[in-house]
Amino acid sequence: MKKSTLANNFIYYLFCGFSGAVIACIVWLFLKLMSLGISFIWETVPSNINFTYYPLAVCTIGGILLGIYQKISKAVPDELEEVMKKVKRDKFYPYNKVLLLCISALIPLLFGGSIGPEAGLTGVIVGLCYWAGNHMKNAQSKIPELMQTGVSATLTAIFYAPLFGLAAANEEQLDTQDKATDIRTGKLISNIVAVLFATGTIFLLNQAFGGSMGLPRIGEYNITNTERLWGIPLALLGTLAGLLFIISEKLLKILFEKIQSSLGIIISTTLGGIILGIFGTYLPLVMFSGEDSINEINNGIGEFAPWILIISGLLKLVITNVCIKSGWKGGHFFPVIFCGVSIGFGVALLMGLDTAFCAAVITAALLGVTMRKPLAVTVLLLLCFDARILPWILLAAFLSSLVVGKVLNKNKHQNK
Numbered sequence: 001m002k003k004s005t006l007a008n009n010f011i012y013y014l015f016c017g018f019s020g021a022v023i024a025c026i027v028w029l030f031l032k033l034m035s036l037g038i039s040f041i042w043e044t045v046p047s048n049i050n051f052t053y054y055p056l057a058v059c060t061i062g063g064i065l066l067g068i069y070q071k072i073s074k075a076v077p078d079e080l081e082e083v084m085k086k087v088k089r090d091k092f093y094p095y096n097k098v099l100l101l102c103i104s105a106l107i108p109l110l111f112g113g114s115i116g117p118e119a120g121l122t123g124v125i126v127g128l129c130y131w132a133g134n135h136m137k138n139a140q141s142k143i144p145e146l147m148q149t150g151v152s153a154t155l156t157a158i159f160y161a162p163l164f165g166l167a168a169a170n171e172e173q174l175d176t177q178d179k180a181t182d183i184r185t186g187k188l189i190s191n192i193v194a195v196l197f198a199t200g201t202i203f204l205l206n207q208a209f210g211g212s213m214g215l216p217r218i219g220e221y222n223i224t225n226t227e228r229l230w231g232i233p234l235a236l237l238g239t240l241a242g243l244l245f246i247i248s249e250k251l252l253k254i255l256f257e258k259i260q261s262s263l264g265i266i267i268s269t270t271l272g273g274i275i276l277g278i279f280g281t282y283l284p285l286v287m288f289s290g291e292d293s294i295n296e297i298n299n300g301i302g303e304f305a306p307w308i309l310i311i312s313g314l315l316k317l318v319i320t321n322v323c324i325k326s327g328w329k330g331g332h333f334f335p336v337i338f339c340g341v342s343i344g345f346g347v348a349l350l351m352g353l354d355t356a357f358c359a360a361v362i363t364a365a366l367l368g369v370t371m372r373k374p375l376a377v378t379v380l381l382l383l384c385f386d387a388r389i390l391p392w393i394l395l396a397a398f399l400s401s402l403v404v405g406k407v408l409n410k411n412k413h414q415n416k
Helices: 002-044 054-073 080-090 098-110 118-135 140-159 162-172 181-209 225-229 231-262 265-282 291-299 306-326 333-351 355-371 374-381 387-415
Strands: none
Touching: 002 098, 002 118, 002 140, 002 181, 054 098, 054 265, 080 118, 098 118, 118 140, 140 162, 140 181, 162 181, 162 374, 225 231, 231 265, 231 306, 231 333, 231 355, 231 387, 265 306, 291 333, 306 333, 333 355, 333 374, 355 374, 355 387, 374 387
């Protein structure tokens, strides 16, 4: 009996590893297509066309195409939180439009959307996990666990961050009903196996065919007592930026829901494209997901005026919500990280502080507000920043998530 159980567990964990590898292949292919498409639309074509308002034209066309596609296909990717809510509520996630959802998630990224790929890809992977569970013998009881390993592997592959994949999925607490120690241990093992296979697969694919390796590193630290004195004020500044993101998210959700209900999805996505194109024409840093832009400002810090960096970071927080709520569905992790780095660099240049320290603390606080998962924030930002700033990252993420959590809970009680 014990041998049979061990054999079944081994086969199951092997399947989790295989799933992690397959998920990594899907993510890599998606990101590769995205990179090639962006290069063609935003580098090859403009090199042959001299047109000042090219971003406005392309974003408007992208909005029209996206609206038409969503109207015809009825395939609209969910944001990461929406995916989790549906799974918790329905104990199911639809998988009948997986390919259509991939296309719907790809279009806004190709046309310069200020969004990340994680939301659309997570919905696709979760759907595939439910499909696999429903079509495999004796796998239905494992569907919640498969789904959680799928999320871990997806986030690992996108960010090239195994610890973030584990932390983010586990902090979501996707299935709170399983309280037995052996069940929790089994889930952790399956997550680790899937993440390891996903990491190895992405590494091999990038080595063989080329590809991005996650977020860029920001180094060269010179942290003095002056920076340490600024630690808490910088965290508060990041918290305020996070509140700007949340407030704009709520207001723009109301606005675009009214537009979509009265004028339709095509008008909504087109309007989102126009707004993105207008601001992108004059402030290009507000466009795209942001990881390449982090490299741009990090390598050419002396070429940017501080106010340009601060305004671009603050504006991108709003533009990201314009994109998502107007129908340009995607994630906010990459854009929000860029916003924190951009604001941090701008403040550092104005105040004569260490750029990496300012960027780390402000970004941690900003992500602490938007994610409210301090552990996941910390392991994610270790991809960008040195471990020497770890205490400040953890402190900023914890304080901001705690402050905003209390504010939101207070508002909920008042509304009741």
